[in-house]
Amino acid sequence: MSQHRHPGAPKRAGAVPALPDLPEATVARLPEYLRALHNLAESGHETVSSEGLASAAGVNSAKLRKDLSHLGSYGTRGVGYDVALLVDHIEYVLGLTQGRAVALVGVGNLGHALAGYDGFASRGFRIAALFDADPSRVGEVINGLIVQHVDDLARVAAEELISIGLIATPASAAQPVADQLVAVGVTSILNFAPCVLSVPEGVDVRKVDLAIELQILSFHEHRKASLTALPATGGSALTALPGGLAATDTQEAIGT
Amino acid sequence: MSQHRHPGAPKRAGAVPALPDLPEATVARLPEYLRALHNLAESGHETVSSEGLASAAGVNSAKLRKDLSHLGSYGTRGVGYDVALLVDHIEYVLGLTQGRAVALVGVGNLGHALAGYDGFASRGFRIAALFDADPSRVGEVINGLIVQHVDDLARVAAEELISIGLIATPASAAQPVADQLVAVGVTSILNFAPCVLSVPEGVDVRKVDLAIELQILSFHEHRKASLTALPATGGSALTALPGGLAATDTQEAIGT
DNA sequence: CGCGATTTGTGCACGTCTTCACAAGCGCCT
DNA sequence: AGGCGCTTGTGAAGACGTGCACAAATCGCG
Numbered sequence: 001m002s003q004h005r006h007p008g009a010p011k012r013a014g015a016v017p018a019l020p021d022l023p024e025a026t027v028a029r030l031p032e033y034l035r036a037l038h039n040l041a042e043s044g045h046e047t048v049s050s051e052g053l054a055s056a057a058g059v060n061s062a063k064l065r066k067d068l069s070h071l072g073s074y075g076t077r078g079v080g081y082d083v084a085l086l087v088d089h090i091e092y093v094l095g096l097t098q099g100r101a102v103a104l105v106g107v108g109n110l111g112h113a114l115a116g117y118d119g120f121a122s123r124g125f126r127i128a129a130l131f132d133a134d135p136s137r138v139g140e141v142i143n144g145l146i147v148q149h150v151d152d153l154a155r156v157a158a159e160e161l162i163s164i165g166l167i168a169t170p171a172s173a174a175q176p177v178a179d180q181l182v183a184v185g186v187t188s189i190l191n192f193a194p195c196v197l198s199v200p201e202g203v204d205v206r207k208v209d210l211a212i213e214l215q216i217l218s219f220h221e222h223r224k225a226s227l228t229a230l231p232a233t234g235g236s237a238l239t240a241l242p243g244g245l246a247a248t249d250t251q252e253a254i255g256t
Numbered sequence: 257m258s259q260h261r262h263p264g265a266p267k268r269a270g271a272v273p274a275l276p277d278l279p280e281a282t283v284a285r286l287p288e289y290l291r292a293l294h295n296l297a298e299s300g301h302e303t304v305s306s307e308g309l310a311s312a313a314g315v316n317s318a319k320l321r322k323d324l325s326h327l328g329s330y331g332t333r334g335v336g337y338d339v340a341l342l343v344d345h346i347e348y349v350l351g352l353t354q355g356r357a358v359a360l361v362g363v364g365n366l367g368h369a370l371a372g373y374d375g376f377a378s379r380g381f382r383i384a385a386l387f388d389a390d391p392s393r394v395g396e397v398i399n400g401l402i403v404q405h406v407d408d409l410a411r412v413a414a415e416e417l418i419s420i421g422l423i424a425t426p427a428s429a430a431q432p433v434a435d436q437l438v439a440v441g442v443t444s445i446l447n448f449a450p451c452v453l454s455v456p457e458g459v460d461v462r463k464v465d466l467a468i469e470l471q472i473l474s475f476h477e478h479r480k481a482s483l484t485a486l487p488a489t490g491g492s493a494l495t496a497l498p499g500g501l502a503a504t505d506t507q508e509a510i511g512t
Numbered sequence: 513c514g515c516g517a518t519t520t521g522t523g524c525a526c527g528t529c530t531t532c533a534c535a536a537g538c539g540c541c542t
Numbered sequence: 543a544g545g546c547g548c549t550t551g552t553g554a555a556g557a558c559g560t561g562c563a564c565a566a567a568t569c570g571c572g
Contacts, residue, residue: 031471058452095478113369188473196314215287217444222351
């Protein structure tokens with residue numbers, strides 16, 4: 001073992017390994033494992049146990065093992081997982097080895113921040129083009145890229161293969177932008193606008209809504225407050241917990 | 257029917273209604289319903305059917321009905337749901353009627369955008385204070401708020417009840433900041449830093465990682481590409497689909 | 513060479529979420 | 543008043559995800 005072969009080309013490089021279709025929940029956790037593995041690699045670890053990696057990624061170790069088992073056997077019993085090997089394989093499975101180009105539409109408040117976010121480049125994504133519908137914004141240079149008019153999307157997409165589209169426009173503009181992205185062949189969209197997008201079959205849309213996250217937290221705050229406010233619901237004030245108000249039965253950290 | 261009573265105080269205002277503990281999946285969808293309802297209200301709808309609301313929120317109508325049934329019966333058979341009434345009730349359940357104050361720590365690239373994001377205020381959240389550890393940033397005015405040093409967090413929290421903490425720092429600073437937030441009594445944290453936070457029981461943490469979302473999309477791109485690249489896996493090239501390459505069996509839009 | 517310590521991979525049971533399908537309820541029209 | 547069409551609310555079944563617990567496999571050591 002040791003010496004990982006050629007990074008980025010696990011298994012046999014001839015035929016495409018025909019990606020096993022992983023459970024969606026597993027896919028959602030792989031990036032987290034990957035980040036933890038990168039940290040471990042930087043701190044000099046060659047191997048890591050499922051227990052160690054699980055705690056670094058904030059999940060149950062059994063869950064981690066089951067997730068990784070879906071990728072095939074990349075661990076050694078009695079030893080653990082080869083960090084470098086696992087990094088290579090997860091990156092391959094996630095399709096990160098091909099330096100995907102993303103197009104960002106909408107350079108307003110949020111879009112500006114996304115354009116300057118360095119967490120993308122460090123993980124295999126390259127912001128290839130910026131667009132906006134506002135003519136007064138066109139021409140502006142952000143992070144070395146020139147903002148272009150959204151109507152030029154087709155032209156730019158013809159020059160460069162866009163892998164993923166980011167929508168950071170106001171809600172009212174999001175659907176037309178999505179249509180334009182789909183029209184130029186984009187089949188994956190990350191939507192920051194607070195609205196639902198309708199797209200043809202075969203196009204994947206993920207949504208990130210900051211206000212929704214806050215509202216979910218707000219619910220839990222509300223619930224926690226209502227619980228501590230009236231501990232005597234349903235009688236039995238005797239069961240008042242000795243630990244005081246810290247003993248709410250909330251799930252610790254919330255998952256995905 | 258008709259005339260919703262006092263907005264913001266559903267059921268009897270005397271005893272706290274002791275929030276039913278909703279399924280987590282339902283809670284995550286309520287904000288989406290709420291947004292859709294606000295849109296409907298603005299466009300003049302008084303009532304809406306489960307079918308109509310479901311399509312506006314991008315979910316199955318049966319799922320929506322079951323979700324709403326967990327809140328109690330707020331619909332009328334043969335008619336639908338009273339839009340204004342439902343808005344009031346969902347806002348109450350989510351705890352949005354109390355104008356929650358959020359503290360934002362880290363006014364770098366992303367934090368800057370969050371501080372200026374108007375989608376928070378429009379949904380019941382008020383950014384009450386900005387913090388940063390970098391002395392050169394302290395004193396800067398963003399959106400009418402002065403950036404304060406993170407060590408002043410305790411003092412500020414004493415003046416104002418902070419309901420939710422936002423962490424938009426680099427990963428290395430996130431854990432200490434989380435500890436400080438917890439120390440001043442914050443029990444809900446929204447973490448934008450790419451790392452796992454460890455917090456005491458009773459504290460809720462949600463994580464938003466933009467790079468993770470991209471990586472999930474990347475996986476699906478990779479899978480779609482590998483599917484269209486070799487349609488003859490497992491023999492039977494005869495089953496080539498008449499519709500050409502558009503007939504991948506991918507799930508349409510990805511859920512939560 | 514064999515044994516014990518260690519850790520992976522997984523069968524199984526359990527809980528949660530989703531979806532279907534339909535009875536119950538409501539309003540409207542005749 | 544009665545019946546009809548429409549819509550909600552929900553039981554039940556199935557799909558999915560999770561976590562336990564243990565067998566299988568590997569390494570190191572005597």
